[in-house]
Amino acid sequence: MRPVGGGKGQAGGVQKGLSCRGMVATLLHEIPLQGGDVTDGVVRVGDTVRRPASTSTPAVHALLRHLEAAGFEGAPRVLGMDRLGREILTFVPGTTGLDLASATDEALACLGVLLRDFHDATAGFPLVAEGWEGGSNDDKAPEVIGHCDLTPENVIFRGGLPHAMIDFDLARPTTRLFDIVTTLRHWAPIADPVDRHPLLRNLDVGERLRLFCDAYGVPPRDRRRLLELARIRFHRSYAVMRTRATAGGNWAKMWAGGAGQRIRRAAAWLDVHEDELHASLV
Ligand SMILES: Nc1ncnc2c1ncn2[C@@H]1O[C@H](COP(=O)(O)OP(=O)(O)OP(=O)(O)O)[C@@H](O)[C@H]1O
Ligand SMILES: [Mg+2]
Structure with missing residues (x-):
């Protein structure tokens, strides 16, 4: 499991006020997601994905909300920010990367x-x-x-x-x-x-x-x-x-x-x- 605190633009460590039980529950249910090169600390929590926030997060969220209003189905939805300052997006089931099907x-x-x-x-x-x-x-x-x-x-x-x-x-x-x-x-x-x-x-x-x-x-x-x-x-x-x-x-x-x-x-x-x-x- 990746540490909750690290990563680009992240709040840095577990926030004050988050109870020990809440922290443990969060940690236990976080599944690290890997695939890219740049962003550390991307995790799945239930049907959501948590990603470290960056300076572009407000613009990206405005875009994702615009896409949702336009009826575009091919992007995750924004659900807000979590207590650790990470963005919350919907988890989109499927596969990523190249394989025999995606390379056709x-x-x-x-x-x-x-x-x-x-x-x-x-x-x-x-x-x-x-x-x-x-x-x-x-x-x-x-x-x-x-x-x-x-x-x-x-x-x-x-x-x-x-x-x-x-x-x-x-x-x-x-x-x-x-x-x-x-x-x-x-x-x-x-x-x-x-x-x-x-x-x-x-x-x-x-x-x-x-x-x-x-x-x-x-x-x-x-x-x-x-x-x-x-x-x-x-x-x-x-x-x-x-x-x-x-x-x-x-x-x-x-x-x-x-x-x-x-x-x-x-x-x-x-x-x-x-x-x-x-x-x-x-
Ligand atoms: N909303 C999502 N739904 C399903 N899977 C996701 C979602 N977001 C991320 N993932 C999975 O997590 C992996 C890494 O996430 P993401 O692409 O957001 O960050 P990254 O690739 O590490 O960052 P970067 O591309 O900046 O190097 C993706 O390749 C994908 O497998
Ligand atoms: Mg990526």
């Missing part, structure tokens, strides 16, 4: 539909930069709130198909295409084969880019710009990660684990294959 073309196409529905459901939400975690971005004016971190660990699958997205820590105003590029980085994937999950190693990446874009309904002007934006994103996310790594913590661990070199290899792979990928897309 069918799952990829469904993910394109899910991302499109999500972007459309953010319509009307204020596109102000303040309040979000930030990160690399597009130069064009924001059109939607992007998830900006739709990795296999941040998608809940049911029956082998994408059902919901979780972990909105990096959500922020951006263009549709920037969020599409970020998603395809993980799922096409736009990566050197040596760095890919074995289930994604020998796929036709150009064909998967096209399939995702067809499912989302990416217009021709954005398809023509997709690979150029992927290249820009590689350079910017390299710089952002290197800066974050200097602050220590899990970003530093990811950097020390070769995250920067994986971005460099992906950019080099894209340079070599750009023309054939572009031909599949347009």
Whole structure:
């Protein structure tokens, strides 16, 4: 079991006023959830998930409430904050990560539909930069709130198909295409084969880019710009990660684990294959 006190932006230790019995009950029923790299201390308690709060939590909660009001089913609901200062979200049953089902073309196409529905459901939400975690971005004016971190660990699958997205820590105003590029980085994937999950190693990446874009309904002007934006994103996310790594913590661990070199290899792979990928897309 992970200690209750640690983690990003957390209240720090068990709050005064929480009885010993209450504390023990809380501890005994907390199931640690692992999957990502950045946030320590994510736990399941009954039908809820508790996550350490961060500076972006108020903006993320406003977004999740907006999605609920818009009738978007593919995100957890906000239930408030607990006595330890953690956010409380609904637990979304299903599986995360890559397996024989989630690595299929069918799952990829469904993910394109899910991302499109999500972007459309953010319509009307204020596109102000303040309040979000930030990160690399597009130069064009924001059109939607992007998830900006739709990795296999941040998608809940049911029956082998994408059902919901979780972990909105990096959500922020951006263009549709920037969020599409970020998603395809993980799922096409736009990566050197040596760095890919074995289930994604020998796929036709150009064909998967096209399939995702067809499912989302990416217009021709954005398809023509997709690979150029992927290249820009590689350079910017390299710089952002290197800066974050200097602050220590899990970003530093990811950097020390070769995250920067994986971005460099992906950019080099894209340079070599750009023309054939572009031909599949347009
Ligand atoms: N609302 C939820 N419903 C179901 N499972 C969840 C939910 N939130 C988190 N999980 C599970 O916990 C894992 C980790 O949670 P989360 O993605 O929020 O944090 P993290 O991945 O550790 O952080 P980061 O992505 O910032 O590194 C997820 O991959 C998923 O398996
Ligand atoms: Mg995650």
